[in-house]
Amino acid sequence: MRDFHLESxxxxxxxxxxxxxxxxxxxxxxxxxxxxxxxxxxxYNAIVTEASGRLGAREVVLPWLQSDVSA
Numbered sequence: 001m002r003d004f005h006l007e008s009x010x011x012x013x014x015x016x017x018x019x020x021x022x023x024x025x026x027x028x029x030x031x032x033x034x035x036x037x038x039x040x041x042x043x044y045n046a047i048v049t050e051a052s053g054r055l056g057a058r059e060v061v062l063p064w065l066q067s068d069v070s071a
Contacts, residue, residue, distance in 0.1 A: 004051030011044040 018040040022033035 004047060008044065008047050008051060011040070011047050015040040015044045 015037070018037040022030065022037045025033040
């Protein structure tokens, strides 16, 4: 079983580090760093999207745990 929370934290750190490397990059390496940053953003978004989908699919409300909420 995957730990999406831990994976998303690591991916976010990678994304932030990639952005910092890009922002401080020598102009010669600017495009390479920008592509690395974009890849990190895509990886982070994929993890968050997959985690959201899995959590939504697993969300089960048992009848005896539901509260009668009337507004």
